[in-house]
Amino acid sequence: MTPVPNPKFEWMNQSRQWGVRVKPGKKGLTLGSLNVGIYGEVPTEWNDQTRNPRGAIARRGMPPVGYAIREKAGIWADCAADLYEEAIQRRWAPATDVPWDTIEPLPDDVERAVCQVCTELSQYANVDIETISSWQHQMAYGYHEVKQFLATATFDAGRHYEVFRKRALRNGGGLGLESPGEVNRMILESRGGWTEAVTYLFLLRGTYAMTMLRYLERFAHNDAERFIYGHVIQDRARHMAYALDHLKYSVAHVEDQTTVLATLLFIGDRLFARELRDPVLREALAIIFGGGVEGARTHGMATWEAMMREFMARYEGTCEWLRVRRAPDRIPEEMRRFLPEAD
Amino acid sequence: MSEAVQLDTGHELDLGWMDQHGQWDTKAEQSKYGLTLADIQIGEYGDAPVESDNQTGRPRGAAERPGSYRIGNYAVRTKSEIWLDNASFLYEEALQRQWSSATDIPWHTIEPLPDDIEQAQCTMDTFLTEVEFVAGDVPARWISQTTPDFFEARNVLLCQVMDESRHMDVFRKRALANGGGLMKATGGTAGVVGSIDLSRDFTEMSSRLHISGEGAVLTIFRMGELMAYNDAEKAIYRLCAQDEARHVAFGVMHMRYMAETAPERHEEIHCYLDEAERGILAGSQNPAGQFPTTSESMAILLGGGKKHFDEGRNKLIAIRRRQLSEYIKRVRSAGFGDRFDNGRSQVPEILADIAA
Numbered sequence: 001m002t003p004v005p006n007p008k009f010e011w012m013n014q015s016r017q018w019g020v021r022v023k024p025g026k027k028g029l030t031l032g033s034l035n036v037g038i039y040g041e042v043p044t045e046w047n048d049q050t051r052n053p054r055g056a057i058a059r060r061g062m063p064p065v066g067y068a069i070r071e072k073a074g075i076w077a078d079c080a081a082d083l084y085e086e087a088i089q090r091r092w093a094p095a096t097d098v099p100w101d102t103i104e105p106l107p108d109d110v111e112r113a114v115c116q117v118c119t120e121l122s123q124y125a126n127v128d129i130e131t132i133s134s135w136q137h138q139m140a141y142g143y144h145e146v147k148q149f150l151a152t153a154t155f156d157a158g159r160h161y162e163v164f165r166k167r168a169l170r171n172g173g174g175l176g177l178e179s180p181g182e183v184n185r186m187i188l189e190s191r192g193g194w195t196e197a198v199t200y201l202f203l204l205r206g207t208y209a210m211t212m213l214r215y216l217e218r219f220a221h222n223d224a225e226r227f228i229y230g231h232v233i234q235d236r237a238r239h240m241a242y243a244l245d246h247l248k249y250s251v252a253h254v255e256d257q258t259t260v261l262a263t264l265l266f267i268g269d270r271l272f273a274r275e276l277r278d279p280v281l282r283e284a285l286a287i288i289f290g291g292g293v294e295g296a297r298t299h300g301m302a303t304w305e306a307m308m309r310e311f312m313a314r315y316e317g318t319c320e321w322l323r324v325r326r327a328p329d330r331i332p333e334e335m336r337r338f339l340p341e342a343d
Numbered sequence: 344m345s346e347a348v349q350l351d352t353g354h355e356l357d358l359g360w361m362d363q364h365g366q367w368d369t370k371a372e373q374s375k376y377g378l379t380l381a382d383i384q385i386g387e388y389g390d391a392p393v394e395s396d397n398q399t400g401r402p403r404g405a406a407e408r409p410g411s412y413r414i415g416n417y418a419v420r421t422k423s424e425i426w427l428d429n430a431s432f433l434y435e436e437a438l439q440r441q442w443s444s445a446t447d448i449p450w451h452t453i454e455p456l457p458d459d460i461e462q463a464q465c466t467m468d469t470f471l472t473e474v475e476f477v478a479g480d481v482p483a484r485w486i487s488q489t490t491p492d493f494f495e496a497r498n499v500l501l502c503q504v505m506d507e508s509r510h511m512d513v514f515r516k517r518a519l520a521n522g523g524g525l526m527k528a529t530g531g532t533a534g535v536v537g538s539i540d541l542s543r544d545f546t547e548m549s550s551r552l553h554i555s556g557e558g559a560v561l562t563i564f565r566m567g568e569l570m571a572y573n574d575a576e577k578a579i580y581r582l583c584a585q586d587e588a589r590h591v592a593f594g595v596m597h598m599r600y601m602a603e604t605a606p607e608r609h610e611e612i613h614c615y616l617d618e619a620e621r622g623i624l625a626g627s628q629n630p631a632g633q634f635p636t637t638s639e640s641m642a643i644l645l646g647g648g649k650k651h652f653d654e655g656r657n658k659l660i661a662i663r664r665r666q667l668s669e670y671i672k673r674v675r676s677a678g679f680g681d682r683f684d685n686g687r688s689q690v691p692e693i694l695a696d697i698a699a
């Protein structure tokens with residue numbers, strides 16, 4: 001056997017664009033800065049079903065990989081390349097960056113509440129992981145910026161899964177009760193396309209989780225918790241930035257998309273509202289906000305209600321920004337009562 | 344649990360959930376490396392079940408809700424199918440060793456190169472961009488199908504997807520940084536029978552991706568010094584090798600666990616290795632293999648130009664030899680070394696041929 005046959009150099013001088021010299025800028029040599037000349041041309045449809053890098057000459061006649069998402073409108077967001085680099089710059093490690101030593105024993109009811117919330121947040125991260133990773137391989141290669149950004153998003157979610165588990169097992173408590181699963185199911189089952197998954201995972205669940213995390217940060221018991229909530233917020237803010245940018249892009253490029261989103265949210269709100277009736281997460285949050293069971297009955301629950309008003313204001317605000325029409329009388333009562341005008 | 348909620352007044356609480364939890368009084372302590380995944384593998388929380396019946400996506404050790412929906416539908420729920428003993432270590436190491444292709448590579452050290460060398464480099468970059476995405480897409484698909492009861496292994500795979508994404512972008516960056524550009528794709532990763540995409544079983548996939556595919560790439564990255572023309576390229580190969588070593592370690596450690604806990608699957612795993620050896624080790628997904636585009640490019644880089652092709656070819660043969668001997672070592676370490684002693688594998692023969 002000849003390990004290397006005599007050369008023919010047939011591959012030489014085959015490039016669609018030669019002479020490219022991208023220089024590092026203030027933030028180094030970034031992914032977005034590579035988008036020069038033909039390398040920056042992102043077509044509205046990507047019909048190459050191989051793993052041909054964008055801008056390379058395709059080898060013809062290769063069997064298809066079988067991507068389901070081949071349209072730019074179904075995946076794109078201009079900010080993905082920058083968010084990708086930002087995620088890498090802002091990485092953190094729960095094992096060594098969280099000041100675990102600052103955690104001191106808490107009253108039993110408060111520890112139970114924190115552990116319950118951590119259990120739910122760990123499960124939220126699980127849904128992030130399962131949902132995004134089930135779509136990644138279905139996304140065409142021509143939109144690699146988004147694929148790469150989503151690799152950072154699942155990496156973040158893996159860290160969130162881990163850090164909330166660590167917090168729950170650190171301070172004399174343990175994991176609590178699992179999530180009811182209705183909203184989780186809806187997110188996982190959003191098979192109508194990646195945009196639908198983005199709608200449920202980020203616009204609905206993500207907005208809710210972000211609001212909750214902001215309140216938790218405000219009511220953190222120690223520097224470790226403050227660090228955890230603060231950094232998870234930072235990570236999730238990137239996911240939300242991608243999601244909203246993508247939804248905006250989708251609304252601008254897909255006919256009737258605002259109506260489709262309105263219908264999706266009409267359905268999603270009902271499941272979300274049903275889950276709101278479940279007392280577990282609400283009461284755990286109220287105990288944290290109220291400093292214990294007694295406080296939960298009064299100002300703890302009042303704070304939870306303020307949190308819900310903030311959530312609804314953000315959620316509705318985003319819908320309005322996307323021009324998704326929402327008739328208040330079609331929003332379930334469990335959510336409608338927190339609308340600003342309901343005050 | 345009741346739905347006794349009075350939302351506007353009074354705020355009656357149910358509180359029934361407060362007594363429903365996993366093992367209590369758990370106090371994980373930090374070790375030398377911080378509060379690691381290994382440090383929280385304590386009590387009931389440390390036990391990954393041999394068979395997972397978790398269909399609700401519940402965090403391992405949390406209390407079950409009888410009414411929870413069966414939303415899991417996980418394909419991988421047998422421990423031996425995906426488990427490895429050092430997942431926690433590999434995960435924490437991956438987190439500590441993340442790097443940025445934008446700021447950790449000394450891009451300013453790249454100077455214009457002779458055209459044949461730049462073309463060879465850009466061809467390798469185009470090829471590596473192609474293969475890195477296989478290594479990202481395929482593990483992602485398996486992550487989504489794995490029960491969270493085996494989250495330690497799953498988290499290592501999440502790190503792999505992240506690493507591969509960075510590899511893909513660092514080679515694209517290199518191709519567009521020095522007066523060159525992308526070249527013609529090899530198409531070597533299209534959906535053909537026997538490829539990494541085409542696996543119905545996790546260990547089958549891992550044997551092709553982690554052991555033979557990434558193993559071969561790891562050898563090349565480790566010898567990257569020989570192909571590098573500046574500090575930027577040296578850094579790229581060194582950092583990528585560090586990542587690849589973890590991916591390969593995952594495959595080896597998983598296969599070892601499989602060998603120890605599922606002897607009934609021994610023969611089947613050998614069949615996967617037969618296929619891996621036939622396909623990837625000699626085929627178009629190994630840049631040091633016989634595919635002209637990549638092997639010629641590598642010979643140019645190793646020799647120092649087209650004029651020194653023969654010198655480069657000799658170095659390439661040395662790399663190929665090392666790939667094969669490292670492969671044998673890994674498969675032995677994974678517990679499937681009998682194939683090299685009983686004549687089943689042709690790799691020792693090929694190795695002897697090349698050495699001659």
Ligand SMILES: [Fe+2]
Pocket residue numbers: 475478506507510587
């Ligand atoms: Fe890689």
Ligand SMILES: [Fe+2]
Pocket residue numbers: 478507557586587590
């Ligand atoms: Fe790899």
